[in-house]
Amino acid sequence: MRIRAKFVASLLALWCMVPATALAAPTALAKNQDFDFGRVVGGAGRSGVVTITSAEVRTYTGNVLPLGTTFSAARFTITGNVGKSYTITLPVSFVINAGVDQMTVTAVTSSIPLTGVIPAGGAVSFSVGGTLNLGAVQRNAKYSGSMNISVK
Template identity: 40%
Template sequence: MKKIALVAALAAFSVPAVAAPGDTDNATGTATAEIVAPISITHDAGASLSFGTLTAGNGGTIAVSPAGTAGTPTGEVRLLAGSTVSADGFSVSGEDGRSYSITVGGGTVTSGTNNMSFTTSASKASGSLTGGSDTFSVGGTLTVGANQAVGSYSGSYTATVTYN
């Protein structure tokens, strides 16, 4: 009887333990997400990129800095005395402390079937939303054609802000 019990006990120790086959395993990962306030841009009420009142002559350019001051006209373009020039203005809002980049495009101003093109430049290439808000201004350079037709010209351009 002792032999049978001993053989049974030895047999119990020699049976291999049941284990996974070793070609698969898994673990649990984690995932997170954070939602922030959307970035928003608004055009400042009453603001406008104004190149002033000009004479064309044989053409040239007139520049307005993002600070709102007129540069020296080129070619035969002349800015009339007492003419008002101004930079445009925008306000940005979004998640406090986030940084963002600014892109501004050029455009065309028209009067009837006549037009002139302009380029733009922002007062900065990027900003930070301190307290959730920030501002920037836009200047530009207008190209005036030779003997440009008389008229009041207007147009638009796009300013885009993007979180960094």
């Protein structure tokens, strides 16, 4: 009985010595830049995909044509306690809309591993790329939507 009491007291003392920062989750995920696939000619019998990699490289396949040179991957920053582990969850796909017209973004990727540790300075930035799928009857319009990303 006496040994058990000392053992419990020792565990409690050790638990109390763990800094609160070691138990806390990342404190914030901030969006720094939206996806921007740029202007693309699709529809009217033209179909294909536009891919923006997490390294900011844009490629086209199929019959779609690029217009202009403005585009970007989405960019985010995780802030939290130095040394704390994090896990990023990306969507498998998401939909963007222009009224009732839709396009799907697939192959969503991150520029960093989906699990890691908050580095010195308390922040880690990353980019997200994806593939926009354009249909042969896609309407010419400005499409927008939301992508859900979480960090824990």
